[in-house]
Structure formats: structure tokens, C-alpha cells
Amino acid sequence: MSVAKAVRAALALGLAVPMLTACFEEPSPLDAVRDFLVGWQRGDYAGAARRADGDPAVVRQALEDVGVQLDAASFRFSLKGVKRDGDSAKAEYHAEVDLGENNPLWEYDSTLPLHRVDGQWKIQWSPSVIHPELHAGERFAVDVEPLARQPILDRANESLQDETIRYVAGVYPDKIADKAALCEQLSQVTGFAEDRLLSRIQSSPPQSFVPLATFGGKTFGQVRDKLKAITGISIRTDSLPVAPKSPKDIVGRVAAITPEAEQQLGGPQRAGDTVGRDGLQKAYQDQLTGSTETKVVILDSSGKQVKELKAWPGRANTSVRTTIDSGLQAAGDSAVTASQQVALVALQASTGEIRAVSTQGMNQQKDALAGKFPAGTTFSIIATDALLKSGFDPKQKVPCSADRSVAGARFQHVGYTGGATPSFAADFAHGCVTALASLARRVSGDAVVASAEKYGIGSPWELPLASFSGSRPKPASDAATAKLIAGQSVRVSPLSMALVAGAVKSGTWRPPVLVTSPSSPDPTAEVAPAAPPAPVPLDPTVVEQIRTLMRAGVTSGSARAAAAPGDPVYGVAAGIGYVVKKQRRDLSWFVGWQGDIAVAVLAESTDASAAATVAGRFFRAAGLKKP
Structure with a gap:
């Protein structure tokens, strides 16, 4: 060399x-x-x-x-x-x-x-x-132009945020006599690193306003007097679309940059000076803020720009378009207000697009999308798919007893018993758990698991937010198969059950969709997210029989409270008790649809019809009538 x-x-x-x-x-x-x-x-x-x-x-x-x-x-x-x-x-x-x-x-x-x-x-x-x-007499400077944070939109391109006031503390560098002293005082108030604040000031054009810290209204009220006591600090106000509308947990919250976020994001300023704390605001942080436009310039001794050496336009920021229907969201919100603990998910059966996520006393993301709850006898929809494929006739008489043991597993049913031996169709309509469990020897556990897979339970679909598609064990005995058919060993989310209802309505299971633009939560990612699973066509003959059974659930069964004007309502209701962290919880389910809108409702209640009542309120508020 x-x-x-x-x-x-x-x-x-x-x-x-x-x-x-x-x-x-x-x-x-x-x-x-x-x-x-x-x-x-x-x-x-x-x-x-x-x-x-x-x-x-x-x-x-x-x-x-x-x-x-x-x-x-x-x-x-x-x-x-x-x-x-x-x-x-x-x-x-x-x-x-x-x-x-x-x-x-x-x-x-x-x-x-x-x-x-x-x-x-x-x-x-x-x-x-x-x-x-x-x-001679010239110096460098870095001129940055942050981009305003873009909104998250509903399916009609209307913002899912309200405008809110943010307070921006900044300086004009050429008006500061002692920059180091100012940064020391500001660091004590905000927690931002003193050297980073000073570097930001010294690298900026002297006559430009340099934002250094942004505050929400509550925080600003706490530090207002301390900020005003710092000589050279100027306060500006910005109105940004960051206050989330419903569904708030899904849209997510936005916070001003904190010292902790500064360390993660690099520097006391970031495009828009805001960071998503949760929900879609966090998942699409880069998409909503883009990257700052940056220029390296030369200034003369008066601070006037004499030459631009290099400019980077930055990555454009764009809005995020969701599938939320604000009208249906409002209907869902009104339907859940009378309950203490309830989650409702509504989606379009023909597309899998999520239209509304409403909760009361629960979290829209952690519970409605990602919750893990026993399905109870709403799982009878899937169990019936397997039974019908095995040749079972729903007109067959199946006793509905108050108590029954299957291969050592005990099942209890409260309420309806059907008097004279009822048909399976009547048992289905009333969610009779003992009748369903008794059929464990009429269908193999593998066949039930195969049907569950076709209805997306445990399917590897993904959303930009945490979600749960369900889990089902592979039964190794008649007792385990009975628990599976009865929905006791299955874990599902309201979202996964809404997809089941949509599959019966449309004849095809489809993965859920929450965001239509962009296609990836991180547009800068080198590795694209996995493609969603393909839709799964269901057996049309079997599906038509299940529809008939679910219609009876509303006309004469335990889901009668879900009935509403307009298109016929189809559905099943169920109540189930289970123990979590040594405490018993009683849940009520409704799974069904009206028109092209499939719904799953989960309520914490000892009243098995509580969820159906919420569903009925939703259908009536939504006005899902025949065209």
C-alpha cells in the first residue's frame, strides 16, 4: 500500500x-x-x-x-x-x-x-x-423547519382529533446576552440536557425563533411562572389536531417531547415536537411527523443568510386513514354508556374493516382488540360448523339439563331447559352448555379445531395495534373436546368473535382491517410486515344452516334483546363464569349481525342477556335499516 x-x-x-x-x-x-x-x-x-x-x-x-x-x-x-x-x-x-x-x-x-x-x-x-x-466574518448555521403533525382520519377522511393548544418555549438567539445561563435555567425547569439546548441555539440562525420545549396546557400552567422568569424566553402557542376523539384508545394520545423522549429521538426538537404515547399515534409516529426539513447555510456577521450549502427536504408526513365510521362509532358509544364493564366491536362483514370500537370501563385496545376471554357458548357457532360437517342433524333431540358430566368434566346450565326434550336448534338458540357438551362424542376434537382455524381463531393476522385472534387447545380426550365445544377452554377477543359473525354473514372469513393508508406502520422499515392471511371461503350449505340457527337465537332464544328495527338481526348470546387471578368473573356475550355490520359485545355481568341488550341498543342507534 x-x-x-x-x-x-x-x-x-x-x-x-x-x-x-x-x-x-x-x-x-x-x-x-x-x-x-x-x-x-x-x-x-x-x-x-x-x-x-x-x-x-x-x-x-x-x-x-x-x-x-x-x-x-x-x-x-x-x-x-x-x-x-x-x-x-x-x-x-x-x-x-x-x-x-x-x-x-x-x-x-x-x-x-x-x-x-x-x-x-x-x-x-x-x-x-x-x-x-x-x-472571513461568516459562520455556519443549521436551519430546520419542523412539519406540523398530521391527523388520523376516519373512513370519510374526517379528523379523529380535536384541535388543542400547545405552548412552545423558545428563543431568538441574537437577543440572548448569556446563552449558557439561559440554558442552565431552562434545563432546571424542563429536564432537558443543558448542552443539547445550548447546541440547538448556537447552531440556529440568530434571528430565527428557535423552539426548545413544548408543553400541554396542564404542564404549562405548572411551569408558566418559572419560564417567564428566564430572561430571553419567548412563549408561542400552536393549535394542533392531537386531542383524540372516540375511539380514544385506538386513535391514541399525543404528548409534548419529554427529556426521556428526547434521548430516544435525538435532540431537543423533533418534527412537530410531539410524540405519540399510545394507539395509532404511537404506531404511526414517523408517518404522522415525517422528518424535519434541514438546511446547512452560511450567515454573515449580521446573521443574514448569504448562501445555502445543502438542503434535505426531509420525509413528507401524511395523515393515517382508518376504517372507523364516525356514525357507527357514535352509535357504539351511546350503546355502552349504560353498562359498567363492556366492550363492543363492529365491523363490515363483507370486508373485515373495523367500523367501531366502543367500551365502558374497559380499554378499546387491550380488551376489545387484544383481550383474552373464554368464548362460552358463542363458540357453538364454530362447534356447529364441525358437527354439521360430520353429518349431525340440528333437528335431532338433545336434552338440556341443569347439570351434566361428560367423561368426568362437569357442566352446569342455568335457566332454559327446554321442558320436553328440545331439538339441538333450540339448544343452540338458548346457548345450552350441557346440551353442547354432551355432543363431544359426536364429533372429533380435531374436526372442531379445523373449523376454528377456518373461522380465524388463532390465525396469524396482524393489526398496527396489539390484537388477539384467539387460541384453542387440541383436545386429547372426550372431556377436553366437551370443554372445547362449550367454549370453556377457548380464548377469544371481541374482535376475533366479530370476525366470526362476519364470516357467517358473508360466507367468507376475512382478516381484520383498521388502517387503509399507509399499508405499513413504519414507512421507513427495511422489512415489510407479513402479508395478511387470505380470506377463507366457508361451506355455503353449512353456513346457511348456521344462519338459520342464529336467526332463531334472536327471534326465540337468549339473544332476543338484540332485536331491532330494519334488517333482521342474527345472533347468539351466552353467559359464562370463570376464575382469573383467584377471582370469579361473570361474562355475557353477544355475537351476531344486522345488515352488513357484524358485532361482538362482551359485558361483565351475571345477566347472560346483558351483552345482547347492548347490541340491540347499538343496532337501534345505528339505524341499520333496509335500503
């Missing part, structure tokens, strides 16, 4: 080359170039200054100021070549300036003129050594 290549490789790796001078019989311009660039790169400004012919204090300060003016995380240099002509020489180098996390890499080429001074090679000092466009 040649000496020039060795120097270039060493500089590119940020390594000094102390022994290279041994390769020369007399001082070489490479020595000066090496010491100057490596010293500058490592922050040894005094060492770099000794290799220049200017006043060492002036050179040292100039090199140090460059890092401050650019708020640079690092400099890296590589030597492109050196040409010598007697007592003069010129070195060409390539610079890479890291402008900090979430900011671009600035690259440029420049030259170092050299000459001999008393037998030693020296850099001929001038500001153009730093950059060919930089002249």
Missing part, C-alpha cells in the same frame, strides 16, 4: 498514524495534513491548530465553533490526494459531517493549501480551509 493510501485509510477509520513520518527522509506535507485532519476529527483543536500558520488561538476557536454551529455529532475525513510543487502543496479531502440522530449526513469536498514555514509544512489558514465557500 502506498503512503497516501495508508493515510487515507487511517483517516477514514478515525485513526492517527504516528509512525508514518518514518517513511520520509525529510518533513512531508502529509504530516501536516494528517495531524490537522485527525486533530479536527478527534476534537483536538489545539493539536490541529499547531499545524496551521494562523494564530493558534484563532484556528483552535474556529474549528471548535464549526462543531457548535452545525450541532454536529461527529466529523470524519478521508484524504483524496496531495500534490506538491516545490515549497507549496495542496491536499484534497472529503468531509462527512453527522448532523445528529434523525438528521442527514452532510458530505462535501475541500482543499488544504500548504507551504513551508521555517522548514515545516503548514496549512495556510483561512476560513475556506473549513469549507471552500466560507469566508
